[in-house]
Amino acid sequence: MNIQIQKSEIHDLQSSISITGSKSESNRLLLLQALFPNIEIDNLSNSDDSKVMTEALLTSSNVIDVHHAGTAMRFLTAYFATQDGREVVLTGSDRMKQRPIKILVDALKSLGAEISYLESDGLPPLKITGKKLTKNKVTLQANVSSQYISALLLIAPKLENGLELTLEGKITSVPYINMTLNLLNQIGVKTDFQNNVVEVNQQSTTSPYRKGTFGRVNNQKSLIESDWSSASYFYSIVALSAVGTEISLSSYKQNSLQGDSVLSEIYKDFGVETTFENNSILLQKSTIVNQKPARTEKVGSGGSLISLDLSNAPDIAQTIAVTCFGLGISCVLTGLHTLKIKETDRLFALKTEIEKLGGQVAITEDSLTLDSSNNIKSNIAIDTYNDHRMALAFAPLALKTSIKINNAEVVSKSYPSFWEDLKSIGFQIKTD
Known part of the structure; x- marks a missing residue:
């Protein structure tokens, strides 16, 4: 058109x-909701990216196409790497197959993830075999896309030993990292961000809070901004x-x-x-x-x-x-x-x-x-x-x-x- x-x-x-709600906040909360099902989300973004994210997290298919949704590609790569026993192929549009993801894949592999490239090295599509990740320390260059960093932080509460992420150099897109940490804090996950080191505690329970408490102030739900x-x-x-x-x-x-x-x-x-x-x-x-x-x-x-x-x-x-x-x-x-x-x-x-x-x-x-x-x-x-x-x-x-x-x-x-x-x-x- x-x-x-x-x-x-x-x-x-x-x-x-x-x-409607922030696409950035919505996609982070959708992943957290998949990990902690009691989370309730209001004012969810009506964007294509959030719809793709929702569908991918709900589907039982072993082939997931995120089309042009870069945030979904990165977040879902980390998510499916933690889903023990689940095997998926994560793919996207022709442009998505040109967008690098090696930095995130290498970081996940260093934590024990099983991920392989199906076409070109460092690029989607990916074959991901989910498993329990027991390692808890990883290092990234600080000037990479914040989506790589947030993808790791979002799955951290479900890692057996939490996560200690070291960022080397000058950090870019700090507000997006802080957004992720703030949302984790809101659902009761303890985090710490000092001197280029981010720590996220493991959360062993099904949900770290009672059903319906996310986003409430004086027992009233607050909307995603x-x-x-x-x-x-x-x-x-x-x-x-x-x-x-x-x-x-x-x-x-x-x-x-x-x-x-x-x-x-x-x-x-x-x-x-x-x-x-x-x-x-x-x-x-x-x-x-x-x-x-x-x-x-x-x-x-x-x-x-x-x-x-x-x-x-x-x-x-x-x-x-x-x-x-x-x-x-x-x-x-x-x-x-x-x-x-x-x-x-x-x-x-x-x-x-x-x-x-x-x-x-x-x-x-x-x-x-x-x-x-x-x-x-x-x-x-x-x-x-x-x-x-x-x-x-x-x-x-x-x-x-x-x-x-x-x-x-x-x-x-x-x-x-x-x-x-x-x-x-x-x-x-x-x-x-």
Whole structure:
């Protein structure tokens, strides 16, 4: 499905959008629920990735296809390695078969797991023969994808001797590691994270808490927080809109576990203020962005060149790059080494599509530099590369120019109702 979005004139918009639970939290809790069946989950993500995760954990089939779901591939590799007597083949899309998993497989093997490659060394598909894992110490490079680390931490309570994980070097994506540990703590598992060493205690009981106690405050269930990555596209919309535009999003927490919650600080540089109220966030376009030549090395200094280290929140890099392009602001985004092994090489994809629109982009292995431009070409067709975030990130540019999005259905991977939500706030969308 290809769509066309006509250039929109949205002024003084006041709208409210409900976004489903965080995909990151949902997939972690789904794995924990498989290990501890008494866990109850509310506001589960309706994303394709979470649906794939749910189906894989429930199926009795010995062949499991996760399609494009990278989180599911990593988490399920660790999960099935611990399922004594269960043999599965874990496979995915053609792109998934190009995404490396050797680091996680080697770590699991060092704990005693039985895993083999069926096609290419270091890549899916995998043959996994589940068994009891008795070893409890493993070492990883600290700058690897946090999903490798979280996969190991999530299965740790069911390892016979728990887990001691040593991370060598500078740790990236710390918020995602802390999210995993916090969720473990919420279900009663003891953890410790000091000096690059993470320890997770073994939990021998069927469930470490009474049924129904997960997520309760004063005996009331709390929802999984909504997805901050999904919120980023509305931050971009407000940033590209006129002063006075307001959008309310639910359900969000000021003390979020999600690394992408840094949006509330980053987008101050784009004239967007965030107010937390009653489990919602109100986004308000408060000021016109300063476009005078200047250089800034930190958020909030008001220059026209934005410099950000996104090593703790790489999933919002595409949104920020497109926002900067739409506002005519230069940016230097660093800490992006993990983007090359996502659904596509996101750095290459960003460069290609922004340059089609008239921008100038330079990329390295872990950075992107965008030169400011006030000329945005119209009716350009954006290729999405089977990557949901390409479609989601570029859509807000319709506030500046008419734009086409190819294979727009790819948004279902993380945000199935995105196009309907855009229509509800005034975007003019037609299907080709």
